[in-house]
Amino acid sequence: MIYVQPLPPPTVSPQVGKIIQTGREQIHMLESGGANGNPVVLLHGCGSIAEEVMMPFSGSGLHIIAPDRPGYGFSQALPAGERGPRGQSFWLERFLEALELDKVVVAAHSIGCAAALHLAARRPDLLKGLFLISPCCRPVPFKPFIVLRSAVAPFVGPVIRQHVIARWSSYFLERGLRASSYPNPVTAELSTLPAIHMVNAASIATMAEELWAFNGDMQPPEGLPADLPVSVLFGREDRIIDPGWHLDWLHERHPALTVExxxxxxxxxxxxxxxxxxxxxxxLAGKTPADIAGKTSDETGEASQPVIAVA
Incomplete structure (x- = not known):
């Protein structure tokens, strides 16, 4: 019998958009849709990039801005001590100020919701509404995260990050996508994400740092403004986080959540x-799908080949 080794999947190039300078850091962002009206700002979850969270909304006709959160993708990492949700909320504030934006809808996924919630508690004047997708916001019980802890351990950590995880980035990304998507199959568009760009030594360190800072940063019992519209979308079969655990925490802090x-x-x-x-x-954006339906890429301002620009 002849054994034929399968060819490795072709390298997928990440989408490249704009680099924004805030005065403290560089932030990479993707943008789509028309320039009329305030945009929606999308924040991705742990171990992801802007390209992923933008996928379901990029052809909608809404004006969408999606940054790579600090330490992921092409965005510069924050200094030590600022890498948890609270520090990232100040990063998000600087990002909005650099773009001269206020009264925006912020939509976030998973742990990305934590920074958005901190910003809403501190600076509600910047927000028009919050859309929380599978929000991870309440301090969680200890989890071992054996592979992640090994990857950032002294001495052996750099070897694991560089020679195990980075070398097998496609395997680790596929494993992560299957776990996050369960019980649903991984969608075709998620299968096109650039593995090497998402799973590398820098992103692994970033994941560990924000997870370690999470519980401490989310301890303060800050409430949300009662007049700020907040919508939540959760899957009942979520195996990454417990919907009830986080929804109870959110209900305590906002009197009128819209929950699906x-x-x-x-x-x-x-x-x-x-x-x-x-x-x-x-x-939340004050539009209906009919308002934005039927727009072409020329009308929405989407570019087929995004380019680096400095603002």
């Missing part, structure tokens, strides 16, 4: 039910 719980859906409801996610986002 989807049966048979896991941690990626924006990819499994993109139409519902878009409708909820449009409601």
């Amino acid at each position: 719980l989807l049966d048979d859906v896991g941690h990626m409801p924006h990819h499994v039910a993109p139409d519902l996610a878009l409708t909820m986002l449009c409601d």
